[in-house]
Structure formats: structure tokens, C-alpha cells
């Protein structure tokens with residue numbers, strides 16, 4: 131049996147690992163987990179209780195998206211995309227995980243209408259059962275909008291759009307004139323950053339990012355290196 135990747139379809143951390151798997155064109159079984167049964171469905175990962183989870187054919191389990199990406203690169207790609215000694219890569223991987231991870235929720239849930247359409251879309255594409263699908267669609271949005279997103283937008287002070295534009299500017303400025311953070315080709319930092327941005331791409335709010343020219347050019351260039359769906 132080969133490796134398997136256990137995900138929620140809409141989870142930004144899962145999109146990071148999916149981007150890497152597609153970049154390397156690895157034969158992996160992707161398993162979509164029911165969010166209301168996550169503890170049970172990934173019980174083999176002990177009490178981690180979160181996705182993504184990576185399981186090798188030999189049963190080795192790796193959790194947490196960035197450690198999973200590093201593990202996959204080291205094990206299946208001879209470390210071609212990431213060097214643990216590289217200070218610039220480490221600094222920016224931490225930057226991506228700190229800043230881009232926090233920018234998705236305000237964009238997707240920052241207004242009442244966007245929060246409702248986001249939770250309704252999630253309820254359609256995730257693997258819920260009949261009841262939990264409806265529960266999530268209607269109970270999820272006031273929580274995400276009223277409690278989580280509002281607090282985060284307020285704490286930051288910028289509109290979710292401005293925040294993304296600032297972050298994309300800061301990130302692409304770090305390319306030192308090259309097309310990717312990794313230079314001529316994407317590295318692990320590019321793929322992690324791409325994953326966060328890709329997790330927003332199936333929603334209408336993604337249009338707010340389209341007028342960031344450098345950011346979109348990079349995003350599309352990373353997408354062009356990915357295999358399969």
C-alpha cells in the first residue's frame with residue numbers, strides 16, 4: 131500500500147500538502163475526512179485530531195502541515211525543495227505560516243454575506259452526513275463571522291483585502307527579482323504560501339486578490355508546475 135493523505139477539502143493546511151504532492155507528482159491516496167468524525171477517522175494519529183495527516187505505506191504517521199511537507203520532501207524528493215540549514219527558507223516558512231494562515235479567515239468570513247456563502251459552500255464540498263451538513267451550514271456561519279472573523283479583522287485594523295495585498299507585496303518583494311521565492315522554480319516556501327492562497331480560490335472573495343499583479347503572476351506560475359487535479 132502506498133502513502134495516504136487525510137484531509138478536509140477546504141482546509142488551508144491541507145492545500146499546502148496537496149500542492150507539494152501535485153508538484154512532485156507523487157502517487158498518493160487522498161482520503162477526505164468527515165469533520166464531525168475526525169477523531170475516529172484519524173485515530174491512527176493518536177490524539178492529534180486535526181488534518182492534514184500523512185501516512186506512509188509502511189505505517190509511519192506524520193502530522194502538522196509544515197513538518198509533513200518537510201518529511202515528504204526529504205523522503206520522496208531527496209530534500210530538493212528544502213534545506214533545514216537555510217536561514218532564509220526557515221525565516222520565510224515561519225513568516226508564511228504566521229501571516230498567510232491568519233489572513234484566510236478574515237477574507238472568507240469577514241462580512242456577513244461572505245461568511246454565509248463560505249459556510250454553505252463548505253457544507254457542500256466537505257464529507258458531512260445529512261444532519262451535520264445542515265448544522266454546519268447554518269450554525270457555522272454566525273460563529274465564524276460573529277466571533278472569529280470579526281475579532282481578527284478588528285485586531286488587525288486593515289480590510290481583509292488590504293491585508294492580503296500587503297502580505298503578497300511583502301512576500302513577492304522577497305523574491306529578489308526571481309519568479310519564485312525559490313528562484314527559477316518553486317521551493318517548499320512557495321508551495322506552502324500557494325496552499326494558503328489556493329484555499330481561498332474557490333470563493334468569490336478571491337476576486338479581491340486578482341488585482342495584485344505580482345502576487346497573481348506568482349500564484350499562476352506555481353499552479354502551472356502542479357500535476358493532476
Ligand SMILES: N[C@@H](CCC(=O)N[C@@H](CS)C(=O)NCC(=O)O)C(=O)O
Nearest residue numbers: 141142143179180181182194195196
Ligand atoms: N498546525 C496544523 C493546523 C491544522 C488544523 O488546524 N486543521 C484544522 C482544519 S483547517 C482541523 O483539523 N481542526 C480540527 C477539527 O476540525 O476538529 C497544521 O498546520 O497542520
